[in-house]
Amino acid sequence: MAQLQRLAIAPTQIHQQQITLTPQQHHYLSRVLRLRQGDRFIAIDGKGNWLLANLAGTSAEILEQLSIETELPVTVTLMVALPKGNGFDEIVRCCTELGVAVIMPVMSDRTLLNPSPQKLERWRRIATEAAEQSERQIVPTILDPLAFSAGLSFCQEQLHEELVKNHQYICVTRRDCVNLLECLQLKVDGNSDYSQSIVIATGCEGGWTDAEVESAIAHNFQPVSLGHRILRAVTAPIVAMSLIAAATEKI
């Protein structure tokens, strides 16, 4: 099974036991991966389903649904203030490997970048590739970039709307805060209902402004530390995801 190639598909491509392939997907399977008629591959629908399929003409036939357990037991939303340059590429790649479910790029007071639609396409392509490489069952969702304040409201709406319990953290430097790991483990020990959802926010170069931290706190975010050193904007979300994955995942 580990030898089979994987292909990310949309749930809407599935009709009964058939997968309708796009011309690009068919090209990828037959030309890039050099699969022949009847060869098997794994189709991942981004909703937690892994489907063993074989190539049949310009579509594919579903053989069986596979049971794969590489997803975290919590849904993690990563709210990242966009760093400068191409730093966000690395964040998307590494955090996808570490199990993030949703990445929300936000523009904070100190964000310099205003990303183009091409950037967004690129990030989604990186997420798809990283999900396949790391054997994820789900390709993370990358939301359209939005203002930090809108991001906070978005989380609050979800919090109210759903019966989902949100744990919301904002990573800060130079404050005497509890370490994120300790925080996560207090929650786990105190109440093993890690039910549902974790939101974690990390800043760009220069960090969050005081006003941003205060606003996050007003939206039920808890300030946490990622250690005694100053991390780059690219490193912080990777560290946060490392801690969340290890603290929540069963052995």
Place this chain on the structure above:
Amino acid sequence: MAQLQRLAIAPTQIHQQQITLTPQQHHYLSRVLRLRQGDRFIAIDGKGNWLLANLAGTSAEILEQLSIETELPVTVTLMVALPKGNGFDEIVRCCTELGVAVIMPVMSDRTLLNPSPQKLERWRRIATEAAEQSERQIVPTILDPLAFSAGLSFCQEQLHEELVKNHQYICVTRRDCVNLLECLQLKVDGNSDYSQSIVIATGCEGGWTDAEVESAIAHNFQPVSLGHRILRAVTAPIVAMSLIAAATEKI
């Protein structure tokens, strides 16, 4: 001060203002780190004391006790099988931010890269820049690349020689191993004498061969997991350092 190398010692090696060095420690300082008479280094006694010292004959003289705020309470040696391309740059940068003390680049069975002396210079420059940016108090030591088997022997010599307690881990995939975080915390809870030293080994693309893992186990390395997904060679050491920093650091 930021340029100084560090050496783990046992408190029993301290007599008034002198540190009695073992032959191995003297060899390490003078041959491996190439310090000369009168050159300064930092001696760490595993009890939270950092001592500025200088090499004097076959012992060392204590100059002053340092106040340390951004260094980890353990000495972490990262043994990394060299990844392809420029991946090692990112490993050096991020792991320096996360508090690594020594980086040991090793050539494993699946390593493709044979680094030039220019590469080594480049990595040391990156480490210096990252140490300053992250407000570290020391610059990590980057050793000359060596074979994986030589790296294992190097660690074993240190283990036997010193009164220092080594915790040695090798990160593996596709095995039912305990997660590194759980492992670290068992050690901390069971015996808070985290005294001294952690060695952690991560593989290159394709991972370690079975023979390499068996050899590491024979050298007292414990196989550990970094989670259920397959991490890239660049991501794994960053995740490992994130967990070590968070698990060992006081708030």
